[in-house]
Amino acid sequence: MRRITRIATAGIASAALALSVTACGSEKKSDTAGDAKNGKAAIAYDIGGRGDQSFNDAAFAGLEKAEKEFGISGTEAEPGEGEGDPDKVQRLTSLARSGNNPVIGVGFAYAPAIAEVAPKFPDTTFGLIDDTSKTGKNIANLVFNEEQGSYLAGVAAAKVTKSNTVGFIGGVETPLIKKFEAGFVQGVKDTNKNVNVKVQYLTQPPDFGGFSKPDLGKAAAQGQIDAGADVIYAAAGLAGSGSIEAAAKAGKWVIGVDSDQYKQSGLAAYKEHILTSVTKDVSGSVYNLIKSVKEGKPQTGEIRYGLDANGVGLSTSNPAFTKMTEVVAAVDKAKADIAAGKIKVKTAP
Numbered sequence: 001m002r003r004i005t006r007i008a009t010a011g012i013a014s015a016a017l018a019l020s021v022t023a024c025g026s027e028k029k030s031d032t033a034g035d036a037k038n039g040k041a042a043i044a045y046d047i048g049g050r051g052d053q054s055f056n057d058a059a060f061a062g063l064e065k066a067e068k069e070f071g072i073s074g075t076e077a078e079p080g081e082g083e084g085d086p087d088k089v090q091r092l093t094s095l096a097r098s099g100n101n102p103v104i105g106v107g108f109a110y111a112p113a114i115a116e117v118a119p120k121f122p123d124t125t126f127g128l129i130d131d132t133s134k135t136g137k138n139i140a141n142l143v144f145n146e147e148q149g150s151y152l153a154g155v156a157a158a159k160v161t162k163s164n165t166v167g168f169i170g171g172v173e174t175p176l177i178k179k180f181e182a183g184f185v186q187g188v189k190d191t192n193k194n195v196n197v198k199v200q201y202l203t204q205p206p207d208f209g210g211f212s213k214p215d216l217g218k219a220a221a222q223g224q225i226d227a228g229a230d231v232i233y234a235a236a237g238l239a240g241s242g243s244i245e246a247a248a249k250a251g252k253w254v255i256g257v258d259s260d261q262y263k264q265s266g267l268a269a270y271k272e273h274i275l276t277s278v279t280k281d282v283s284g285s286v287y288n289l290i291k292s293v294k295e296g297k298p299q300t301g302e303i304r305y306g307l308d309a310n311g312v313g314l315s316t317s318n319p320a321f322t323k324m325t326e327v328v329a330a331v332d333k334a335k336a337d338i339a340a341g342k343i344k345v346k347t348a349p
Contacts, residue, residue, distance in 0.1 A: 038070060038071040038072050038073070039070065039072040039073070039101070039293075039294055040072060040073045040074075040075065040098070040099050040100045040101065041063060041066060041072050041073075041074055041075070041100055041101065041102055041103075041104075041290045041293070042074070042075040042076070042077060042095040042098075042100035042102075042103050042104065043059050043060070043063050043074075043075075043076055043077070043103075043104045043106055043286065044077040044079075044088070044091050044092060044095065044103070044104065044105050044106060044110065045059070045076065045077065045078055045079055045106050045107075046079065046106045046107030046109060046110075046211070046237070047079055047107070047109065047208050047211040047212045047237060047238075048211055048212040048237045048238035048239075049078045049079060050076060050078070051238075051266070052237050052238040052241070053238075053241055053259065053261060053264040053266045053267050054237055054238070054240060054241075054256070054257060054258040054259050054261065054264075055106070055107070055237055055257075055258040055259070055280075055282060056106055056237075057259055057264070058258055058259045058280070058282035058283045059104070059106045059129070059282050059283065059286050060076065060283075061259075061283035061286075062282065062283035062284060062285065062286025062287040062288075062290070063076070063286055063287075063290070065283065065287050066286070066287050066290040066291065066294075070290070070291070070294050072290070072294070075095065075098070075100055077091050077094075077095060085112045085113055085116075088105070088109070088110055088112075088113035089113045089116050089117055091113075092105065092110070092113050092114065092117040092126070093117050093120070096117065096120075096121040096124045096126075097121075100124075101123075101124045101125055101293055102124065102125040102126060102127050102140070102289050102290060102293050102298070103124060103125075103126050103127070104126070104127035104128075104129065104142075104286060104289065105126070105127065105128050105129065106129050106282075107129060107130055107131075108128075108129075108130045108131035108133075108174070108176055109208070110128060110129075110131075111128060111131040111133050111134045112134070114126050114128050114134055114139060115134035115136070115139075118136045118138055118139050119136065121138070122137070122138055123138075124138060125138050125139075125140060125289070125292075125293050125298040125299070125300070126138060126139050126140070127139075127140045127142055127285075127286070127289045128140070128141050128142065129142045129143075129282065129285065129286075130142070130143060130144070130176055131143070131176075132302055135301070135302075136300075137300060138298070138300060139300060139301075140289055140298070140299040140300050140301065140303055141301065141302045141303065142282075142285040142286075142289065142303050142305070143302060143303070143304050143305070144280045144281075144282075144285075144304070144305045144306070144311055144312050145304070145305070145306040145307060145311065145312050145345075146176070146179045146180050146183065146235075146278070146280065146312060147179045147180070147182055147183030147186075147345045147346065147347050148183060148306060148307040148312050148338055148345050149183070149278040149279065149280065149307065149312035149313055149314060150179070150180045150181075150182070150183030150184040150187065150233070150235075150278055151183040151184070151186055151187035151190075151334065151338065151343070151345045152187060152278070152313070152314040152331050152334055152335060153183075153184055153187060153233050153255045153276065153278045153314060154183065154184040154185060154186060154187020154188040154189075154190075154191065154233075155187045155188075155190070155191045155327075155330050155331050155334045156255070156275065156276055156314065156321075156327055156330075156331055157184070157187075157188055157195075157231040157233060157253075157255065158187070158188045158189075158191035158192040158195050159191060159192075159324075159326065159327040159330050160231055160253055160275065160324070160327060161195055161230055161231050162230055163228050163229070163230045164192075164194055164195050164196060165195070165196045165198065165227070165228040165229045165230065166188060166195060166196070166197055166198070166229055166230070166231040166232070166233070167197070167198040167199075167200070167221070167224035167225075167229035167231070167232045167233070168180075168181050168184050168185065168197060168198070168199045168200070168232075168233050168234075168235075169200050169201075169202065169217060169220045169221060169224070169232065169233070169234040169235070169236055169240070169243050170199070170200070170201040170202070170210070170234075170235055170236060171201070171202055171203070171208075171210035171211040171217075171234075171235060171236030171237050171239050171240070172201065172202065172203050172204065172205060172207070172208050172210040172211055173201040173203075173204050173205070174205060175348070177201070177235050178347075178348055178349055179347050179348070180233075180235035180257070180278070181199060181235075181349055182345070182346040182347055182348050182349045183345050183346065183347075184197070184233055185197050185199070185349060186345060186346050187334065187345075190334075190343070191330065191334075196228075198224050198227060198229055199349075200220050200223070200224065202216040202217065202220060202236060202239055203216070210236060210237075210239055211236060211237035211238060211239060212237065212238050212239060213238070213239050213242075214238060214239055214241050214242030214245070215242055216236075216239050216242065217234055217236050217239035217240050217241065217242030217243040217244075217246075218242030218243065218245055218246045219242075219246075220234075220243065221234065221242065221243035221244075221246035221247050221254075222246045222250070225246065225247065225250045225252055229252070230252045230253065231252065231253045231254070231255065231275070232246075232247045232252065232253070232254045232255070233254070233255040233257070233278075234254070234255075234257065235257045235258075235278075236257075240256070240257060241266070241267060244256065244261065244267055244270050244273075244274060245270055247270075247273055248269070248270035248272070248273035248274075249270075251273070252273065253273060253275040254270075254273055254274055254275065255274070255275055255276055255277065255278065256274050256276070256277030256278070256315070257277060257278050258277075258278070258279065258280050258282060259277065259279065259282075260277050260279055260315040260317050261274050261277045262274045262276075262277060262315060262317040262318050263317055271318070272318075272320070274318060275318060275320070275321050276314050276315050276316065276317075276318060276321050277314070277315040277317075278312065278313075278314060279312065279313050279314070279315050280305070280311070280312050281305050281310065281311045281312070284305070284311075285303065285305060285311075288303075289303075307335060307338055307339060308339050313335075314331055314335075316328070
């Protein structure tokens with residue numbers, strides 16, 4: 001991966017501008033980037049950046065697929081440490097001015113920035129993942145029914161636990177992550193009301209470090225394990241990798257999130273303990289938006305991905321999980337009941 005800072009791109013050596021650029025993170029072009037004449041697309045990463053083995057990596061997979069299929073030139077922009085909305089505004093503005101279309105903000109934290117920048121570039125489509133609070137004629141809100149996938153995880157956890165204690169770890173206590181908690185707890189309790197669910201959040205807004213610090217996830221998981229939990233589900237971005245490490249080293253089950261974490265190379269040492277993962281088709285949403293722009297029919301408004309169209313789901317990559325026929329049958333039944341409207345999954349605890 002070749003890193004391209006805004007200074008290098010613009011050919012400016014101003015020290016003052018250098019400080020400004022550093023504060024806003026960096027841009028980089030993918031090794032598979034195609035010809036700019038075929039179009040340009042950009043993604044601006046959420047906290048943790050690429051390499052989180054989860055949410056951001058899923059977005060990159062969608063960009064990478066679009067690069068290969070359409071020959072477009074893709075750009076990735078990393079967040080800066082402790083940045084605020086002005087930094088995001090500057091990043092999105094730079095990406096739009098560079099001719100990228102679409103420009104996709106990975107995560108709800110980009111909502112205020114996209115609301116400010118999108119009207120200034122009416123011919124550019126802006127993708128906003130995980131948020132519907134900011135809308136516009138050229139904004140596509142790419143959202144998911146996370147609570148539905150989390151419900152399935154709760155069913156699996158309740159069927160697998162031997163201690164009748166499971167844990168949920170949320171990165172930051174926001175409405176989005178509360179959806180993961182709500183679905184998981186409901187799935188557990190609907191399956192076995194006697195199972196105790198320990199819930200813990202790593203940080204509270206405006207501190208979003210709970211999405212980026214693996215040590216916090218590791219400590220939280222260890223605390224829940226010490227309290228008797230033998231299945232841990234973490235919705236915590238990069239911090240979730242710490243939870244996975246702790247659970248694996250303790251010989252407990254862990255449930256991944258966003259991507260199929262059993263397949264993530266950075267977590268290969270722990271994959272035997274990754275029972276399953278709650279998946280969100282973030283990669284598909286990114287790819288579909290780029291495709292729509294490429295075809296001249298850009299998506300706008302709310303684009304929702306739910307269980308009915310496999311926009312969310314539960315992975316089956318771990319052979320140990322697929323061998324648990326009773327567990328798989330319970331998950332499949334729950335999936336069918338949700339799709340049929342027999343089960344209404346809560347979006348808040």
